[in-house]
Amino acid sequence: MGIRFILMVNKQGQTRLAQYYEWLTLEERRALEGEIVRKCLARNEQQCSFVEHRNYKIVYRRYASLFFLVGVDNDENELAILEFIHLLVETMDRHFGNVCELDIMFHLEKAHFMLEEMVMNGSIVETSKANILSPIQLMDKAS
């Protein structure tokens, strides 16, 4: 499957966006988020961006106060996922214009739409920013 979940968490450990591609109960999700966030936030800049957790890996990247955490299968290319996180951020940047935590909070549904265009069922669908954003812009225009 590749990507199991994508989380955006702020520096205080509050979840700002969560998208799971495998089914977990609400309790499991909360527990998982807690564990991962604790693990990742404790690491410093110099350490590598990969953490092994249970039976999968977490690739994370920090942008200002926001952490992007992606849980992937063990055989996934970590460097590619790292690059993917960057692409995600760039895409959001292009849409929101220098994206910040608040943008994601108040436009949660848009962030989700973008993610939906990029990842489906744990696999990457589209990597061209223009293609990702076109349906969203279309909808913005319509409303």
Next chain:
Amino acid sequence: MIRAIRACKTAAEERAVVRKECGAIRASINEDDLDYRHRNLAKLMFIQMLGYPTHFGQMECLKLIASTGFPEKRIGYLGLMLLLDERQEVLMLVTNSLKQDLNHSNQYIVGLALCALGNICSAEMARDLAPEVERLLQFRDPNIRKKAALCSIRIIKKVPDLAENFINCAASLLKEKHHGVLITGVQLCADLCKFSSEALEYFRKKCTEGLVRTLRDIVNSPYSPEYDISGITDPYLHIRLLKLLRILGQGDADASDRMTDILAQVATKTESNKNAGNAILYECVETIMSIEDYGGLRVLAINILGKFLSNRDNNIRYVALNMLMRATTLDAQTVQRHRATILDCVKDSDASIRKRALELLYLLVNENNVKPLIKELIEYLEVSDQEFKGDLTAKICSLVEKFSSEKIWYIDQMLKVLSEAGNFVKDEVWHALIVVISNASDLHGYTVRALYRAFLTSTEQETLVRVAVWCIGEYGDMLVNNVGMLDIEDPLTVTECDAVDAVEVAIKRHTSDLTTKAMALIALLKLSSRFPFYSERIKGIIVQNKGNLVLELQQRSIEFNRILQKHQKIRSALVERIPVLDEATFSGRRAGSLPTAISTSSGAPSNLPNGIAKPATAPIPDLLDLSSDDVPAPSSSGGDFPQDLLGVDLSPTPAPSGAGKPPNASTDVLLDLLSIGTSLPVQTGLSASDILSSSQDDKAPFANFNGLASLSSLSANATSPANAAPMMDLSDGHGSGPQKPEENGQAYPSLVAYESSSLRVMFNFSKQPGSPQTTLIQATFTNLSSNVYNDFLFQTAVPKFLQLHLDPASSNTLPASGDGSITQNLKVTNSQHGKVCLLSLINVYVMNSESEILARESFIIYVFYFQKSLVMRVRIAYKTNNKDVLEERQINNFPQNL
């Protein structure tokens, strides 16, 4: 609302706000407020993200999906994907809406439906909607095709037998130009290959060329701003293509051959100064490793990894270590070249890298490099941080064990580990160390001195203290007298007093746990005999523990005190050095453990501490029973453990060794006993009887025995019948003398071996012609209750003089109310059949829960005892009404002369 939640400072405030909001949303849902519907849902998504239940919003999603407007549908589908999952029944209701939307004229709506289907589709939906998706794979708009491709992945994952419908479509997707379609098409192909070997073959033949061409085009493509990432065109597509090539090339030389050129090109041409380039290189290396190629490509790949490894970026180093681990299985030699770098990575400050590097290094260690590597690792152990020590010690210990060529090296390294990180050493590791020490008889002196030295410098490490205390107890005299001095040792002067001091420190340490303290107590007891001069002082220390709050220690110290006071005569024999522990058995036990663990819930009072207790008058019969019967060998049909246990030949041996040294056989017995012991909290282990020619009666020790007898789990069964039975035997023996072997084929009456309100066990006996010692027993089990018994398991244990072979049972389910039965055959060989036993030497081992032998006593029993009759302990376990039932019984009313 989001602002309100953000303003909350505490979790309680947040909960209150969420509750209020949920209330408002519910009310709004009830009013069927169309304008606010999608806003409500957006709020719900936020609430759900915070981890609150939102099931009441599910129906709202469905309504939104069924509505006509695009924005409503959009948010409805989003809610569907976030709030629902494939396991909920509500989902079934969506199938219809989805089907409609898949056929919708607006391509965006089709895209939405596909996306939702791809994320949450269940097996039923997959079957229902597969034709639509298949059709959409050929849709004119590429955005729909790509989504349909991913949707197909989900469908074939849910329903693998639909896979073949998609093979052709997938192959056509590979010819696309649009990157999105291409990347999803490649993924679809990769997944198809996983599910169907037919697809794999098809793609291998038809598509390898095409894929290679596509990859070449992308590698050489000019700058295209849309897909460019740091100078490389669409690295994701690169990676996906390489992945698919890997699947195709694996195990197929022909396909591999066709892709070598392009792989070489990717490996050499890709720039490695940016993350994206490295990601491609990394994937490329992995593909090279997996495909069938032994030539220069692999060398190239490992060189790339070497470059990665020396990179300053931790991410790159991490993936390099990861990859090298896979490479070791293919080409360990080349990887060895990077050993030094890997070793540096073990010492890295980053936990992820350390963990990877350690695992890799673990694979790289071999006979030739083990010594320097272990030296490095142990040195690093001193400075590593706490959470890493556990992993590190486990790995070091396992390596040291695996590659120990010399015992002295093993012991040395283990001592270093113990003194550095003893608290992280697992129990079985230091148990193994003790076994090794016990086996290395020429190193006893050296070891105990080294341990003593280590103990003086660090008393913080629990396991070091344990091993040191054990060795001082066992080999205390060697410590003091400098026995077995090796050239490499510094001379060390230890007085008897110092040795006792050391153990005293161990027992008085606040941090010592129960095991350590108990071991220290035993060591003291042993020292009291080794250093008679300090006997009084030791007694003092032991007495201090008489008031210990822990029952175990209290009881032990009282017992030991008694030994010191009243049983001076037997003390030295009691605290003999324990016989050399058998390594093979130990490792076997570690590997296989018991076929059937004895559960502690047997109800037997076996957890009473072993001990020496009140005197009694005529314990001889008990003793005999004890010596043999008290070995509860767990046996189950199929497990060869009983054979192991009974395999020790205890046929009468003239043991000239006297009371001092145990016969060789008893080592085995002992360890087998130990293995039984592990599942009991505290056990009284007894080794079997050996026969001596003649000796004096010694009344004193008998007193001690009764205690054991009463502690033993058999006590209830053993005492009363046993008192009478051997007396009969005795008179029998007097009367008839040694009996001739029985006539063959004699008929024996069958026996109701066991009967309770719920179960009856019948034994039928027969003898094989020509082997009077062997009795065939057919056990028939009948269920007397009205419930069916499942998982029926019959286990039996016999004394040492018997050998038992259990055939598998006819069934493991026993029907109710006597309606059918299970039969099981047993073969019992009585080694004492028709033998004359005049006198027995009985060795009694007293052990603690750590399987350490606290004491051994040898008793000589003066008895006229002729043929031994069969005795057997049976244990029946079964399940009825989902409850586990366990019944145990000793059977000693076997017919005579069996």
